[in-house]
Amino acid sequence: MNKKLICATPIALAAAIGLYACGGNSDSTPTLSSVKNVVVIYAENRSFDNLYGNFPGANGLQNATAANSRQLDRDGSVLATLPQVWGGLTIAGVTPVITQAMTANLPNAPFAIDDPNGFNVPLNVTTRDLYHRFYENQMQIHGGKNDMFAAWADSGGLVMGHYTPNADKLPLYKLAQQYTLADNFFMGAFGGSFLNHQWLVCACTPFYANANTSPAKGSISAVNADGVSLTLASTSAASALTDKPTFVNSGNLTPDFYAINTMQPPYQPSGNKAAAGGDATLADPSSATTLPPQTAKHIGDLLNNAGVSWAWYSGAWAQALSAAQSGTSGVIYGANNSAPNFQPHHQPFNYFADLAPGTDNRAKHLLDGGVNGAEFIKAVDAGTLPQVTFYKPQGNLNEHAGYTDVAQGDQHIADVIAHLQKSPQWNNMVVIVTYDENGGFWDHVAPPKGDRWGPGSRIPAIIVSPYAKKGFVDHTQYDTTSILRFITHRFNLPALPGLTARDNALVASGGQAMGDLTNALDIKK
Incomplete structure (x- = not known):
């Protein structure tokens, strides 16, 4: 059809047959409905400043002030130096060996772990783990001052460590330069991986009914009247320079029975074996760390109701199930520095009753990502991913301090993205790449004041897409729940209760509601 004929076509007919070539009627800008597939890649335990503090154009270490980088002792006085890194900076059997004694007298300031003139520990070396727990994280944040990370750590001065990567050292850094890096993105909940994975899928905190009369009664935390700090043991060291703190009970449950630190799934694969003579697909319910099945509404429920396809692909899932069936469950999952080093508490849907073993829901949606992500990559290459996909790399590829390093996980995720970019x-x-939580590492930006559960410390997030703004640093306020908000917005789902509660709390505190990631995209809103 030539241009004269097109321009003579009645507007109604032109709209019906898709002709918008004449002036004023042409608009090829994609809309949110142009997005057909959402892929979430969930890595582990890095604050924004820990990895992206030197990223050009981002709110990084150059904006840190003495007030939020200089660390205080437990009595509120300024520390003369950072505490030693208790137990050493690197773990046993790892080169270079950085002992505890070698970390004495560090200046009270952020430091580069990979500084050639310092510890010279590169991105491919595993460092020791750090506290990343619910109450401790709040105590470290200290009302937004971020000046008590060293005081309430079990790793001493390591909390102030960061890397100085660039596009040559870190493949995801290069992707962040090419697409969109969000520098105002916070972990959804205070604390660790267990709780933040729950907030990724349900914006909720698990509950353990009648915990005070349950096998878990000994894990109810002893909390001060402020509701956010733990009660110190009488024998706890007074100064962070002397030793790590000790508490009356830093448990897995709140005094009103919410599960906030690591509990194990009620279904295999779990860190707890099946009960002797019991159902081999279940975890022993008499174990103090087995969480009862959860019944809160999650994003999978909403997607099912709307007829939107979805799946959680977990690296080494099939191998972990096989281990559980052979009776080794609870043995292979620890921080043993072996591959694939699967973590059951990183599998949030495995806690929900409507995804229990034997259900059709589980068979359809909890899928094996394969060792090294091989099965997930097959689906990527074949172009058979569901509309909403979550991918959790196996332990040695997730960047978690204590049992793996940054480099191999970063490279793995970049390789996965390369496959996604070639996918039909x-x-x-x-594609949204982010981290579950800060892993205990300091960040200089104060989290916005939200609800009882979070948000917690700032973490990196990268949006990779044909629709992503190119070479863009997005300063919009986001947290982990922004991923749920994006999915909800795109597929016109009802809001999970936790999303509404979070926004109400943010606004009530004088802040603003969380963004839904659409500002990272070049789309017509």
């Missing part, structure tokens, strides 16, 4: 589904895809 790429042209209509949005």
Whole structure:
């Protein structure tokens, strides 16, 4: 059809047959409905400043002030130096060996772990783990001052460590330069991986009914009247320079029975074996760390109700199930520095009753990502990913301090993205790469004041997509729940209760509601 004929076509007919070539009627800008596939890749335990503090154009270490980088002792006085890194900076059997004694007298300031003139510990070396727990995280944040990370740590001065990567050292850094890096993105909940994975899928905190009469009664935390700090043991060291703190009870449950630190799934694969003579698909309910099945509404329920396809792909899932069936469950999952080093508490849907073993829901939606992500990558290459996909790398590829390093996990995720970019589904895809929580590492930006559960410390997030703004640093306020908000917005789902409660709390505190990631995209809103 030539241009004269097009321009003579009645507007109604032109709209019906998709002709918008004449002036004023042409608009090829994609809309949110152009997004057909959402892929969430969930790595582990890095604050924003720990990895991206030197990223050009971002709110990084150059904006840190003495007030939020200089660390205080437990009595509120300024520390003369950072505490030693208790137990050493690197773990046993790892080169270079950085002992505790070698970390004495560090200046009270952020320091580069990979500084050639310092510890010279590169991104491919595993460092020791750090506290990343619910109450401790709040105590470290200290009302937004971020000046008590060293005081309430079990790793001493390591909390102030960061890396100085660039696009040559860190593949995801290069992708962040090419697409969108969000520098105002916070972990959804205070504390660790267990709780933040729950907030990723349900914006909720698990509950353990009648915990005070349950096997878990000994794990009810002793909390001060402020509701956010733990009660110190009488024998706890007074100064952070002397030793790590000790508490009356830093448990897995709140005094009103919410599960906030690591509990194990009620279904295999779990860190707890099945009961002797019991159902081999279950975890022993008499174990103090087995969480009862959860019944809160999660994003999978909403997607099912709307007829939107979805799946959680977990690296080494099939191998972990096989281990559980052979009776080794609870043995292979620890921080043993072996591959694949699967973590059951990183599998949030495995806690929900409507995804129990034997259900059709589980068979359809909890899928094996394969060792090294091989099965997930097969689905990527074949163009058979569901509309909403979560991918959790196996332990040695997730960047968690204590049992793996940054480099191999970063490279793995970059390799996965390279496959996604070649996928038949790429042209209509949005990929969100983020971290579950800060892993105990300091960050200089104060989290916005929200609800009882969070948000917690700032973490990196990268949006990779044909629709992503190119070479863009997005300063919009986001947290982990922004991923749920994006999915909810795109597929016109009802809001999970936790999303509404979070926004109400943010606004009530004088702040603003969380963004839904659409500002990272070049789309017509």
